[in-house]
Amino acid sequence: xxxxxxxxxxxxxxxxxxxxxxxxxxxxxxxxxxxxxxxxxxxxxxxxxxxxxxxxxxxxxxxxxxxxxxxxxxxxxxxxxxxxxxxxxxxxxxxxxxxxxxxxxxxxxxxxxxxxxxxxxxxxxxxxxxxxxxxxxxxxxxxxxxxxxxxxxxxxxxxxxxxxxxxxxxxxxxxxxxxxxxxxxxxxxxxxxxxxxxxxxxxxxxxxxxxxxxxxxxxxxxxxxxxxxxxxxxxxxxxxxxxxxxxxxxxxxxxxxxxxxxxxxxxxxxxxxxxxxxxxxxxxxxxxxxxxxxxxxxxxxxxxxxxxxxxxxxxxxxxxxxxxxxxxxxxxxxxxxxxxxxxxxxxxxxxxxxxxxxxxxxxxxxxxxxxxxxxxxxxxxxxxxxxxxxxxxxxxxxxxxxxxxxxxxxxxxxxxxxxxxxxxxxxxxxxxxx
Numbered sequence: 001x002x003x004x005x006x007x008x009x010x011x012x013x014x015x016x017x018x019x020x021x022x023x024x025x026x027x028x029x030x031x032x033x034x035x036x037x038x039x040x041x042x043x044x045x046x047x048x049x050x051x052x053x054x055x056x057x058x059x060x061x062x063x064x065x066x067x068x069x070x071x072x073x074x075x076x077x078x079x080x081x082x083x084x085x086x087x088x089x090x091x092x093x094x095x096x097x098x099x100x101x102x103x104x105x106x107x108x109x110x111x112x113x114x115x116x117x118x119x120x121x122x123x124x125x126x127x128x129x130x131x132x133x134x135x136x137x138x139x140x141x142x143x144x145x146x147x148x149x150x151x152x153x154x155x156x157x158x159x160x161x162x163x164x165x166x167x168x169x170x171x172x173x174x175x176x177x178x179x180x181x182x183x184x185x186x187x188x189x190x191x192x193x194x195x196x197x198x199x200x201x202x203x204x205x206x207x208x209x210x211x212x213x214x215x216x217x218x219x220x221x222x223x224x225x226x227x228x229x230x231x232x233x234x235x236x237x238x239x240x241x242x243x244x245x246x247x248x249x250x251x252x253x254x255x256x257x258x259x260x261x262x263x264x265x266x267x268x269x270x271x272x273x274x275x276x277x278x279x280x281x282x283x284x285x286x287x288x289x290x291x292x293x294x295x296x297x298x299x300x301x302x303x304x305x306x307x308x309x310x311x312x313x314x315x316x317x318x319x320x321x322x323x324x325x326x327x328x329x330x331x332x333x334x335x336x337x338x339x340x341x342x343x344x345x346x347x348x349x350x351x352x353x354x355x356x357x358x359x360x361x362x363x364x365x366x367x368x369x370x371x372x373x374x375x376x377x378x379x380x381x382x383x384x385x386x387x388x389x390x391x392x393x394x395x396x397x398x399x400x401x402x403x404x405x406x407x408x409x410x411x412x413x414x415x416x417x418x419x420x421x422x423x424x425x426x427x428x429x430x431x432x433x434x
Contacts, residue, residue: 025425045158046087047079048109049144050125051101052116053094058152060143061248062092063100067258067265068388068403069419072097073149076104078266082151084158085140091125103399108413109133126225137222141230145248146216150266150390157219157238167224167233171216173245176209211237214245238272262423267402273366273385275421278314279354280414282325282343284373299329303410310340310415317422319369322357324350324377345374351379371417373397373409386424 042157051062051072056222063070064303072090079088091109093116096109096130114120126139136211138161153171153198160166178201181193196202196209206348219278243264248257283289288308316319323343349354349374366385373393379386381400388403390413398404404418 006351019057029258031292037143042134043162044086045084045138045140046089046133046136047140047142047154047160048126048129049075049079049088049090049101049142050122051090051092051094051104051144052111052125053092053097054116054118058248060094060096062095064254065404065406066147066248066254067261068401068405070100070104070143071147072101072102074265075144075149075263076101076106077268078141078149078151078154080105081266081269082154082158084096084155087136089127089129089130122170123228123230125224125232130222132224139220139225141218141220142184143215143247145219146214146246146350147248148244148246148264148266149216150244152231153238153240153244154217154238160236160238161219161221165234166221166236168218168235169238170218170231171214171240172211172237173240173242174209175242176207177203186308202426214240215241215247216245222403223386230362247257253382259423262340262420267424269367270422273364273429274368274425275319275386276367277322277357278359278371278418279322279357279384280325280371280422281350281373281377282323282329282345283327283391284409285371286323286410286414288408289373290410301329304412305413306412307414308409310418311341313415314418314421315340317425319421320361324353326350327375350376351383354380354384369417369421371414386421388413 014267016426019358028344049072053060053062059145063074065071066074066236069145075097076090079085090106090110091111092098092101093111094115098110101108109129113197115125115196122141126141130136130139140154140157142154147245157169157171160169176328178196180190181192181194183191208340214381219347220230221233224230224232224396241288246257246260246264248254280286286302291300292302311321321339323339323341324347325345327347343351346422354368354370358365359378365383367383367387369386370380370384371390372378373389375396377389378396381389386403387401388405389397389401390405390407390411392408393404403417405416407413407416
């Protein structure tokens with residue numbers, strides 16, 4: 001069961017490289033769960049995402065990009081935007097996962113080797129975390145493998161614990177599936193129905209179905225966890241919508257999972273708007289960044305025909321496409337590509353130019369999409385409604401975006417980002433029609 005929006009929190013507990021402090025002393029707790037004596041504090045609820053580096057099925061699955069976002073990013077975004085947690089943590093034993101967690105604004109608990117074994121359980125890792133965090137009263141153990149989690153789900157569960165007095169709450173999904181007993185040679189030669197009468201098979205609409213754990217989250221109060229339970233005491237389930245119950249541990253077909261996330265995932269507090277302007281950096285996005293010089297000193301560049309088709313599809317869908325570069329590119333060379341796009345080169349301040357284009361078209365920033373790859377693109381990427389970078393973009397640009405392409409610059413990244421925009425715009429149109 002191992003498994004945020006981007007910010008600056010980077011607290012680390014038990015960081016690797018420092019001498020182990022052993023088990024920290026327990027702090028005296030009052031009746032409300034606060035620390036110290038005679039001080040009433042509300043119970044501290046912490047989100048905890050377990051993200052061990054040693055995934056056996058998919059290497060470093062927890063930070064593998066799903067729909068352009070590291071897998072843990074989806075649940076951490078939901079956790080932070082829910083506003084119900086006093087702290088949001090990732091427990092990991094891996095440097096790369098730690099770095100990604102910090103980029104998304106999570107605090108990091110560096111898990112010990114003892115709690116990182118293949119035989120270690122989630123409960124082992126949670127108890128270790130609590131040993132270092134006496135301030136925590138309630139743990140919301142959220143699975144990184146459930147990328148369609150929404151903040152509203154977490155808000156309702158927090159209310160069940162804080163207002164209705166439940167000690168533990170876990171997520172379930174309703175399934176309409178008939179179960180049959182397993183045939184085992186020498187033990188059971190015939191199968192038997194487990195939850196139906198074959199002579200009176202109910203129609204789906206006449207049957208409520210059954211509830212199954214979907215693994216999205218397990219909330220429990222500290223005293224239960226310290227007794228070795230994640231489920232117990234005054235206990236309840238929280239039923240999630242079936243379309244939000246995506247578990248990558250099971251749904252290992254990554255492309256199918258991506259389609260589910262693009263359709264049902266949570267993309268942030270602000271609703272998406274229909275894109276009207278698409279801006280693409282020329283060097284490293286439209287092209288691979290290589291420049292060739294002919295014998296007569298003429299500049300030669302190359303691009304992928306898939307990206308040209310992407311531009312054509314964007315324009316056919318009514319989206320204005322414009323190209324930009326900080327370099328003094330040869331306009332003659334660019335015009336020979338016959339892309340029929342307005343372009344601006346030798347631009348020292350890309351944000352100012354894109355802002356001028358936006359105002360010229362009467363658009364808000366949410367109606368602009370930008371594909372960039374360099375430090376000079378960073379401000380534009382942070383400002384627009386939809387932002388993307390090729391797979392080989394610089395680190396600063398990757399940190400600023402909402403979508404990282406699988407394709408490199410000049411190798412289909414523009415077409416890929418265009419397809420991503422089309423999928424999201426389909427959602428925008430469908431939501432407006434409801």
